Amino acid sequence: MGRYLFTGGKVYTASGRRPFCQAIACVGKRVIAAGSESEVAAMVDDSFERIDLAGRALVPAFTDSHIHLAHYAMSLANVELDGSSGPEEVAARVARAVESARPGSWIVGQGWNKNTWPGGALPDRSYLDAVAQRNPVALFSKDLHSLWVNTAALRIAGIGLDTPNPEGGEIVRDDDNRQATGILKEAATALIRRVIPEPACEAMAAAIEKAQSELHKLGIGAVHNMDGAASFEALQLLRNTGRLKIRVTQSIAKDNLDDAIDLGLSSGFGDEWLRVGPLKAFADGALGSQTAHLLRPYEGNSRNAGLAVASKEEMAELVGKAVLAGISCAIHAIGDRANRDVLDIFESVKAESAQRRLRHRVEHAQLLHPEDVRRFADLGVVASMQPVHILTDIPVAERYWGRRSRWAYAFRSLSKSGAMLAFGSDAPVETPDPIRGIYAAVARKQLDGTPDSGWYPEERMTVEETIRAYTAGAAMASADELTRGTLARGSFADMTILSRDIFSTPAAEILDVRVAATVIAGQFVFREGI
Structure with a gap:
């Protein structure tokens, strides 16, 4: 059982009452104290390994709130x-x-x-x-x-x-x-x-096991997996053989919803490593393919307003069925029309969802109509977003959405309205590296530093707000806030140590920050130079 005392740096707890402190200690898989160096020193003895952060930042381990884990694992080959x-x-x-x-x-x-x-x-x-x-x-x-x-x-x-x-x-x-x-x-x-042969369960498990090591190097300790049943089977194999070293909230694919209901599964079932999460369904397509469903046609193509993957009525029926079964919903919506339709549907099940304590999510929420921004907070709907998309989407959004891009990736507006934000990557669509995501949310620039003033800079986030969305916000999205996403007495000792104090790092230098160590359940799963 590991016993660690971390001092000498900036500890970010992501707790609203005391977001920053000087020291933290853990025993086994739990945090036992977080506070000033004198407060935490009073809780430890000589059996603790003392680790000097040397000015580095220690934060809750990042959660990737939207990753296709099996796709990412297989993409590596x-x-x-x-x-x-x-x-x-x-x-x-x-x-x-x-x-x-x-x-x-x-x-x-x-x-x-x-x-x-x-x-x-x-x-x-x-x-x-x-x-x-x-x-x-x-x-x-x-x-x-x-x-x-x-x-x-x-x-x-x-x-x-x-x-x-x-x-x-x-x-x-x-x-x-x-x-x-x-x-x-x-x-x-x-x-x-459907005609591409799927890898055997053990082969997929082995690929995911390799992928989780790559995620550990990026400071990631938990993921919300948007892949389907084959991925879930492989994850269960890893869990049952003691090889799962990353916490997974597993979504339920639309085609598997009836089977999940017949089995009596509901969101939250599972253990600290592998839990059942929300229904995952699609309302529209994507910006890159010009299939995101819009209120008005794409710039330069008056015949194309995108594609509704399912009708609003079909989606409402699907969501209603999930809610009655105690299953929360995570609906992919990128275009402003798709986002409005999904919010309308969540509004129609607001009372039933509250009774069952279900937290629904809009996955991506990339383009919003300004009248819909406030609705996320009003309805208690999580905006599950991927800032890293900004690094490649700026020219595409400008080309196809034009001036509507003012309300693309509206992080600041959503946050100011009181909406809950949870950040991820959509890997393998983009890199799962949270540092790149933090840079994108804070700078709102491409990797080459353009545009100079940032892309709609009024939507920039602070470093703290962004890391909160990768930690506490992500835990709230999966109803895990009692034990994950923050560093307080009794929470899981899931921590990431960064190479420098990222909170005082200029936006232009954020990409230079590296992960020095990742601790999951009180054990180092990645450690380099500390």
Whole structure:
């Protein structure tokens, strides 16, 4: 059992009564004291290992409030396409993967982004057919809402001239011959996903085990997992074999809701390592694919206002069913129309939700109409957001949302209204690195430091407010605030030590901050230079 005393730095407890102190001590998996050095010294003896923070900041371990854990884990071994300059470079990367692949095996990758390519046009299957005739290829876009495949993949999925668009999705076709181009959007991606062989449970568990070590290096001690049943099965295997070293709140996919209800599962069931969380469902698409559902059409395209993945009536029925079963809801909504519709639905179940103490969430909440900002606080709905998207979304939002971007990533406005914020990454869409997320929320600039004055700087957050959203806010979102997200007597000893005092670090230097150590349940799971 570890016994540690940390002194000599800035301790951020994320507690409203005493957010900062000088020292903290833990025994086993719990914090026993946090306060001044003299106060905490009175609670320890010579058996404690004394660790000098040497001016560093110690904060509650970060929580990633929105991560696709299995996708992130598997992405570490897939073809990485982020940063590719165009379809030609993507094809070259796929060609290298084909060289070492068995004939007939799937080539899977992710990260291509047409919005950063010259011209910004969607690619087609001809690029992939040229380098992969014997291997089916499936490449997820950066936002995971579009899929680019080759002819072999279309053939395996049985997608032909007569295949209809599924509800809430699109098989993109050539205007002249109606042939599938190789691009599938939103719900249509399921036509390919279902024929890609899933890894065995042990293989997925091993990938997640490796991924959790990477997350520890980033100071992350807990995640809210937005992947589905196969991921949950692998996590249970890790938990049952003592290999799960990160706290997981597991969402329930829409397709699994009836099974969860039949089993009598409700949000909060589980233990300190693995718990059942909210229903996860989609109201719309994404900015990158121009499928986020908007109140007005996209700039430059009067025929496109995005895509409702499910009708408002269907979503209301789904949410109502979950609430009656004691299951909270986390609904993906990016466009201002989708956010308004989801807030309307949450308003319709406000009384029933309060009776069951359910906290609902809007996942992403990227673009809001100003009239809807206050509704998050009024309804007690969590804004589960990912600041790291700002690093790549600024030019895309300006291009497609125009002046509406004033209300994109409206962190400050939501916070001032009293809304609860919980921050995450959406990995593998973006890096899970919280330091980059903190920089994005505080500076509201791209990695190159532009724009100089920040993108709508009136929506900037302070470092403390941002870290609170990665810690205490995240714990509130999953109803874990009694034991997680803050550092107080009796809370779990989940802590991250940073390389410097981030609270006094200029915004431009935040990206230089590194994680020096991560402690989960009173044990070092990552330690470097301390």
